[in-house]
Amino acid sequence: MNDTRDALTRKLQAFKGLGPEDMAMLQDLQRLRSQIPAGKEVVYEGQHSHTAYILRQGWACSYKRLRDGSRQIIDIQVPGDFLGLRSLLLRASDHSFLTITDVEVARLDRHRMLEVFRRTPRLAVALMWAASRDEATVVEHLVSIGRRGAFERTAHFLLELGERLKLVGIGNGSAYPCPISQSILADALGMTAIHINRVLRQLREARIVVFRDGMVEFQDMKRAADITGFELTYLDQSPES
Amino acid sequence: MNDTRDALTRKLQAFKGLGPEDMAMLQDLQRLRSQIPAGKEVVYEGQHSHTAYILRQGWACSYKRLRDGSRQIIDIQVPGDFLGLRSLLLRASDHSFLTITDVEVARLDRHRMLEVFRRTPRLAVALMWAASRDEATVVEHLVSIGRRGAFERTAHFLLELGERLKLVGIGNGSAYPCPISQSILADALGMTAIHINRVLRQLREARIVVFRDGMVEFQDMKRAADITGFELTYLDQSPES
Known part of the structure; x- marks a missing residue:
């Protein structure tokens, strides 16, 4: 459909x-x-x-x-x-x-x-x-840059993006198209381009998430959420109770 | 009055x-x-x-x-x-x-x-x-933590606080009561308590601003604004043109 x-x-x-x-x-x-x-x-x-x-x-x-x-x-x-x-x-x-x-x-x-x-x-x-x-998303970015390490911060950002896109019908949360460059990702996460490149390799080698050729694919969403402390609450997109 | x-x-x-x-x-x-x-x-x-x-x-x-x-x-x-x-x-x-x-x-x-x-x-x-x-203030804090050094970030924060307080009739922008502890200041600026203590000393020695005994006093507002790139625009409190 x-x-x-x-x-x-x-x-x-x-x-x-x-x-x-x-x-x-x-x-x-x-x-x-x-x-x-x-x-x-x-x-x-x-x-x-x-x-x-x-x-x-x-x-x-x-x-x-x-x-x-x-x-x-x-x-x-x-x-x-x-x-x-x-x-x-x-x-x-x-x-x-x-x-x-x-x-x-x-x-x-x-x-x-x-x-x-x-x-x-x-x-x-x-x-x-x-x-x-x-x-609430900007607040979460402040928390990430202020208090999360580069590895957690990057994984958290990619998890968040997946959920936001899913809400508007793009991707399924664990795999989605992502046209942003490493330079933009670095400037979003308060890191250098060299640093973000190294962190993305670490995330790939840890079999958590691969960001390559304009696609983000999580290998292990649960572990990614565990490592980063990612919670959906602040995105407020679960069905109203 | x-x-x-x-x-x-x-x-x-x-x-x-x-x-x-x-x-x-x-x-x-x-x-x-x-x-x-x-x-x-x-x-x-x-x-x-x-x-x-x-x-x-x-x-x-x-x-x-x-x-x-x-x-x-x-x-x-x-x-x-x-x-x-x-x-x-x-x-x-x-x-x-x-x-x-x-x-x-x-x-x-x-x-x-x-x-x-x-x-x-x-x-x-x-x-x-x-x-x-x-x-807009939270956005500015994100920018500070992501891209400003500890010295500039701290001075920027104290300038901003002075302007916000002046708007509600507390202090005159360059001197104001400030009951926040160094521990809270550190957690606001994404620093450690030891680091913030050192930065406050540097700001005092540079004759820019003194934060002591619950009072903030700027010695040189213009230089503080120059160093930090502080602009009032985002606080939007100048008279409407």
Whole structure:
């Protein structure tokens, strides 16, 4: 069967069933579409755009560039994720985005988001839930960089990515396409490219996970979760009890 | 003059002027008050409480405890900040809180927050703005731990704290009371207690900032900002242009 729902719809339905009016608004929110090729910056730090995007297809990453030229990647965005949601509220965007692959985005502005809050409060709550998951993911990255060793940190990141993709129908959690370069992975994990290369080899030799040729494949998900202390709780994607 | 506004009201008025109805709702939101002594946990990771708090007085910190017993502090909360806002939307709280001093909190629940969105959308936007600043602060901590050296990271953190406190009327940015221990500072900056002790000495000897006896005093704010690349943009607290 071919699932024709867009990624954000799939994600929000994991929260709770939305009604027909919510679904119509969700489609309407994704009306202003555009294509952006790989390797382009989407929102610039310090810009006063008050614009955000829904990433409909493709991959991107959010980052901050430091004065010494180094870069910290804050999060990877996969289909169904927001880009720059905070810039709807903050006067200036606090970070930049880079498209990793060719992407399709839908543009949001503050006015349209307020309309959602007024007309479809249930959808508004679902969107805030999705934003809360994104925040919890950034918090987890902070914990990883602050307190997890390079080996655990890398495995944790790949486990998390698998679960996030599974929620929008890409891969099955243990095997998934992953177009990110080692340089992006290094900047996401606060490591050097040489270091990440060594850690990926260690993970492969330990028969935990192989990341090669744009594919991630876990050999042993359970051991990976044990080693890293990975828990799904913060992604909040299990069925509501 | 004695400013009798509570800290959250002061903070939100920096966003934009709220009307009388918003102000009344903001007071009503802070009606369910309680006192918690220093050193207590407020929200536990994994709990299904759907409760958050406004910190009216005192200091707290949010953290995650790792299985090996280590702790990563995510952020420090000062008067006017939220505690656990995400737990109103996520099924389980994704981190814990610790009171650093005796505190006064006001309890929020999901129902009351939705009422704010329905009845006072302007206040709702102001509250989301405050939550967005908190997220931007966590992102900045991720950047600090991932890409800033210990010296810059510590100075950056103390500059940021000064600006956040100034916004709610505590200190003047360059000198402020700071009741956090070196152990908490270390866990916030992803360092050891011995390391943070050495870095604070270096900052003192470089005549940049002194943190002693519960007070932070900058000797040279400009040089501190230059060294760390500190910019106010992400705190979004300058007057709207």
